[in-house]
Amino acid sequence: MRRFLQTFVALRHRPVAVVGLALVLFWFAAALLAPVLAPFDPLTPLKPFAKPGAAHGDALLLLGADTVGRDILSRVLFGARAVLLYAIGATLLAYAVGVAAGLAAGYYRGRVDTVLSFGANVVLSFPVLVLYILILTTVGASGLNILLAVTVASAPGIMRVVRGLTLELREREFVAAAKLRGDGAFYIMLVEILPNVRGPLLVDACLRFGYVIITIGVLGFLGLGLPPPVPDWGSMIKEARQVALAFPHMTLAPAVAISSLVLGFNLLADGLRDLDGRG
Amino acid sequence: MPDTPPLLEIEDLCVRYGRRGRAFDALRAVSLTVGAGERVGVVGESGSGKSTLALAALRALGPAGRVTGGIMRFRGADIAAMPGRALRMLRSSGIGLVQQEPMAALNPAMTIGRQLREVPGVAGPDATAADIDSRIQTMLEEVRLDDSARILAAYPHQLSGGQLQRVCLAMVLLGQPSLLILDEPTTALDTRTSAAIIDLVRDMADRHGIALLLISHDLGLIGALTDRVLVMQGGAVVDRGTAVEIFTGGNHPYTAGLVRAMTPAGPMPSGDPAPFAAREPLVRIAGVGKSYPLAGRWGGVGGQVAALRGLDLEIVPGETLALVGESGSGKSTLGRILAGLEAADDGTVAFEGVEIGATPIDRRPREIRLEIQMVFQDPDGSLNPSLSVGRQLSRALASRGGILDANATAALLDMVRLPAAFASRLPRELSGGQKQRVAIARAFAPAPRIVVADEPVSALDASLRRDVLDLLRRLQKDYGTALLLISHDLTLVRWFADRVAVLRDGAIVESGPVRTVLGSPRHAYTRALLAAALEGGSAGFGRSEPPGAP
Numbered sequence: 001m002r003r004f005l006q007t008f009v010a011l012r013h014r015p016v017a018v019v020g021l022a023l024v025l026f027w028f029a030a031a032l033l034a035p036v037l038a039p040f041d042p043l044t045p046l047k048p049f050a051k052p053g054a055a056h057g058d059a060l061l062l063l064g065a066d067t068v069g070r071d072i073l074s075r076v077l078f079g080a081r082a083v084l085l086y087a088i089g090a091t092l093l094a095y096a097v098g099v100a101a102g103l104a105a106g107y108y109r110g111r112v113d114t115v116l117s118f119g120a121n122v123v124l125s126f127p128v129l130v131l132y133i134l135i136l137t138t139v140g141a142s143g144l145n146i147l148l149a150v151t152v153a154s155a156p157g158i159m160r161v162v163r164g165l166t167l168e169l170r171e172r173e174f175v176a177a178a179k180l181r182g183d184g185a186f187y188i189m190l191v192e193i194l195p196n197v198r199g200p201l202l203v204d205a206c207l208r209f210g211y212v213i214i215t216i217g218v219l220g221f222l223g224l225g226l227p228p229p230v231p232d233w234g235s236m237i238k239e240a241r242q243v244a245l246a247f248p249h250m251t252l253a254p255a256v257a258i259s260s261l262v263l264g265f266n267l268l269a270d271g272l273r274d275l276d277g278r279g
Numbered sequence: 280m281p282d283t284p285p286l287l288e289i290e291d292l293c294v295r296y297g298r299r300g301r302a303f304d305a306l307r308a309v310s311l312t313v314g315a316g317e318r319v320g321v322v323g324e325s326g327s328g329k330s331t332l333a334l335a336a337l338r339a340l341g342p343a344g345r346v347t348g349g350i351m352r353f354r355g356a357d358i359a360a361m362p363g364r365a366l367r368m369l370r371s372s373g374i375g376l377v378q379q380e381p382m383a384a385l386n387p388a389m390t391i392g393r394q395l396r397e398v399p400g401v402a403g404p405d406a407t408a409a410d411i412d413s414r415i416q417t418m419l420e421e422v423r424l425d426d427s428a429r430i431l432a433a434y435p436h437q438l439s440g441g442q443l444q445r446v447c448l449a450m451v452l453l454g455q456p457s458l459l460i461l462d463e464p465t466t467a468l469d470t471r472t473s474a475a476i477i478d479l480v481r482d483m484a485d486r487h488g489i490a491l492l493l494i495s496h497d498l499g500l501i502g503a504l505t506d507r508v509l510v511m512q513g514g515a516v517v518d519r520g521t522a523v524e525i526f527t528g529g530n531h532p533y534t535a536g537l538v539r540a541m542t543p544a545g546p547m548p549s550g551d552p553a554p555f556a557a558r559e560p561l562v563r564i565a566g567v568g569k570s571y572p573l574a575g576r577w578g579g580v581g582g583q584v585a586a587l588r589g590l591d592l593e594i595v596p597g598e599t600l601a602l603v604g605e606s607g608s609g610k611s612t613l614g615r616i617l618a619g620l621e622a623a624d625d626g627t628v629a630f631e632g633v634e635i636g637a638t639p640i641d642r643r644p645r646e647i648r649l650e651i652q653m654v655f656q657d658p659d660g661s662l663n664p665s666l667s668v669g670r671q672l673s674r675a676l677a678s679r680g681g682i683l684d685a686n687a688t689a690a691l692l693d694m695v696r697l698p699a700a701f702a703s704r705l706p707r708e709l710s711g712g713q714k715q716r717v718a719i720a721r722a723f724a725p726a727p728r729i730v731v732a733d734e735p736v737s738a739l740d741a742s743l744r745r746d747v748l749d750l751l752r753r754l755q756k757d758y759g760t761a762l763l764l765i766s767h768d769l770t771l772v773r774w775f776a777d778r779v780a781v782l783r784d785g786a787i788v789e790s791g792p793v794r795t796v797l798g799s800p801r802h803a804y805t806r807a808l809l810a811a812a813l814e815g816g817s818a819g820f821g822r823s824e825p826p827g828a829p
Contacts (some may be wrong), residue, residue: 127786172658172660173655173660173661174660174661174662174671175652176618176620176653176655177655177661177675177721177722178642178674179619179620179641179724180618180619180620180649180650180651180652180653181648181652181674181675181678181721181724182645182648182649182678183674183678184641185641191666192663192666195663195665195666196663196664196665198665233766241392247289
C-alpha cells in the first residue's frame with residue numbers, strides 16, 4: 001500500500017497524469033457525496049422538459065430536467081455511483097479471473113496453457129458487442145449479469161497479458177532459487193511472480209477500467225444496462241435520444257460525464273505507463 | 280596551436296541525466312584528447328561514466344542525458360554544433376563505435392549480409408552491387424570470418440558471440456573511421472574468444488592506422504591494447520598516465536586499489552587435495568547425457584544438440600571443484616541437472632546414494648532438495664525485484680524449519696558483511712556486489728551440503744570480485760560445504776579451487792588437483808585454454824604482472 005501511494009506521489013510531475021487523476025477523483029467524490037450534493041431526488045418527476053437553469057421551487061434545475069421531469073444534475077451524480085460501482089466490481093472480478101488463469105497458463109504451460117488459451121481465443125474471436133448481447137439476452141439484464149458479462153469478455157485479454165509476463169518471469173533465477181528452497185507452485189506464482197506483474201497490470205487496469213465504463217454506457221444505451229429506474233448514464237442517453245435534437249441538454253450531460261471519466265482513466269494510464277517505463 | 284588539431288578533443292565535459300529533483304551528474308568536467316593513430320584506454324567501474332563518454336562523443340546520449348558544459352571537437356569541429364549532414368558523416372566515417380553486446384547492436388530480423396550492405400559509405404557513389412559485395416568480402420576476410428557465404432546469409436541468432444563481435448567490427452570498419460571507440464568489446468565473450476578479438480583489433484588498428492579509444496573495466500585488456508590510460512571514478516577522471524605508470528599504481532589511491540584488486544593474491548591458498556582424497560564422494564555422476572531440441576526453420580523441431588555426452592564426475596564433501604571450459608561446453612547444464620532445474624536424459628546422478636539425475640527439483644525428497652543450493656551469475660536476475668531482501672532471506676532460512684526471528688536474518692546479513700538495515704531494502708537499492716552477497720547468503724541459509732556457483736563473479740566489477748570470492752570461500756569453510764564452481768576464468772580457478780575438471784563438448788577431458796592439471800596439463804585443449812588466459816584480456820584476474828613492467 002505504501003508503494004502504491006508512492007506511485008501516485010511520483011505522478012505529480014506529470015501534468016497529463018495530474019489532470020487524469022483529478023477527473024477520476026472528481027467523479028469518485030461526486031459518487032460518494034451524491035446524496036449531499038444532489039439538489040433533488042433523482043427519481044422524482046419535477047418539471048418535464050425543463051431547460052437548464054429553470055427554477056423549481058426555491059432551487060434551480062441547473063442542467064434541466066429529462067422527459068419525465070427528473071433533475072438531470074441529480075441523476076448524473078447518482079449515476080456516477082452506479083457506473084463506478086459496477087465498473088469497479090466488474091473490473092475486479094475480471095482481474096481475479098484473468099490473473100488466476102494467466103498465472104496458471106504461464107507457469108504450468110503444457111496442457112493447462114493449451115486449454116486456457118483455447119478458451120480465451122474462443123471468447124476473443126467474438127466481436128465484443130455481439131458477446132455482450134449474447135450473454136445478456138440469454139441470462140437477462142441485471143447488475144450481477146453485467147458483472148458476469150464484463151468478466152467473460154475482459155478476462156481473456158487480462159489472461160494473455162499475465163500469461164506472457166509469467167512465461168518470461170518463470171525462467172528467472174529467483175524462481176529457480178525459490179524452487180531450490182522447496183517452495184511450491186502456489187507460493188511461486190503468488191509471491192514470486194505476481195508482484196512483478198503489478199506494474200504493467202496497473203496501467204492495463206486503468207485503460208480497461210475506462211473501457212468497462214464505456215461498455216456499461218453502451219449496454220445502458222442498448223437497453224441491456226441496469227434495470228430502470230436506476231439512473232445510469234447510458235440509459236439516460238437512450239431515453240433522451242428521441243428528443244436529442246430539440247433538447248440537446250438531456251443527452252449532453254451524461255455524454256460529457258462518460259467521456260470525462262473515461263478520459264481521466266486513460267490519461268492516468270498514460271502517466272503510469274511513463275512511470276513504469278522509467279523503472 | 281598546432282596546424283592539425285587532434286582527432287578527438289574533449290574539454291571539461293559535463294553530462295547530466297534526469298531532471299530537477301532526480302538529476303544525476305554522469306560526467307563531471309572530463310577532459311581527453313586522442314591524436315591520430317593514438318591508443319587511449321579509459322578504465323573504471325560500472326557507473327563511472329565511461330560509456331556516457333563514448334555516447335556523448337557521438338552525440339547519441341538519448342533524451343535522458345544532456346551535455347551541461349564543456350566542448351567536444353572532432354578534427355577541430357565542434358560536435359555539439361554540427362548540422363545533421365556533418366553529424367551523419369561523423370557517425371558513419373569519423374568515429375566508429377563497437378559496443379558490449381553484439382547481439383543488441385544487430386537487427387535480429389535481417390541477415391548479416393543485408394545489414395553490411397546498408398552501411399553508409401560502404402563503397403563510392405558509383406559503386407555497383409558487385410563492388411559493394413567484394414568490399415564486404417574483403418572486410419570479412421580481414422576480420423577473419425572465413426565462411427563468408429554462410430555468415431552473410433545468416434541471421435544474428437545463428438552466429439556465436441565471437442562471430443557477431445567480428446561482424447560488428449567489420450560493419451564499423453566498412454565506414455573507414457579514423458577513430459574506433461570500443462566500449463567493453465569483450466565483456467560478453469569467453470576468454471579464448473576475447474583474446475582473439477583483442478588480437479584482431481590490434482591488428483586492424485595497425486593496418487589501417489586507426490586511433491583507438493578503449494573503454495573497459497578490465498585492466499588486462501587496457502594494458503594489452505593502449506599506450507595512455509585514464510582512470511575514471513564517479514564521473515570524473517581521477518588519474519591519467521602512460522599504461523606503465525598506471526599499472527605500477529598510478530598517482531591516485533583509487534588506481535592502486537584497482538590494480539591490486541586485479542592481480543591474484545600471492546601463492547595459491549589451496550591446492551592440497553590430500554584431505555579430500557580419502558572421503559566418500561557426496562555426489563557421483565556417471566555417464567550423464569543431455570540434449571536439447573533445436574528449433575527448425577519454421578519453428579518445429581529441427582534435430583538435437585547434445586549439451587552433455589556421457590559425463591563422469593565425483594564431488595567429495597567440503598571440497599571446491601572447479602568446472603572449466605568455454606561457453607557452450609555444457610558447464611552450466613551440469614550444474615542445473617545437479618540442482619534439479621533440468622533433468623538428465625541418461626546416466627546417473629547419485630547424491631549420497633540416492634538417484635536424483637532424472638528427478639526435477641519439485642519431485643525430489645525434501646531433505647535432499649535443500650542440500651543443493653545455487654549461486655547464479657547475474658545478480659539482477661537472481662533476486663526478486665519486488666520483494667525486500669529480508670523477506671527473501673527469511674524465506675530461505677525458514678525452508679529448514681525451526682523458529683525464525685528478526686535476529687536470524689540480521690545474523691545472515693552480518694555473515695555476508697552487510698548491515699542489518701539492508702533487510703528492508705529492495706534489490707534495486709543495492710549495488711551489484713551487494714546483490715551477489717545477498718544471493719550467497721540465500722544459498723547458504725538452508726546449510727546445504729553442496730553449493731553450485733555458476734560464474735558467481737563474472738558479472739561483477741573486477742574490484743569487487745576478490746571480496747565476493749573471499750566471502751564465498753569463508754562461508755564454504757565455515758559450513759563445510761562442497762562447492763561446484765563453474766567458471767571460464769582459469770586464473771580465478773587456480774587461485775580458488777582444490778580440484779579442477781576441464782569440460783569440452785559435454786565431456787570431461789581432464790581432471791585432477793588444480794596444481795597438476797593447470798601446472799602440467801596433459802590434454803591439448805587444457806593447454807589451449809591456459810594459453811588464451813595468459814595472452815591477456817582475461818576477465819579480471821588476467822595478469823600476474825602488469826604489462827610493460829620491468
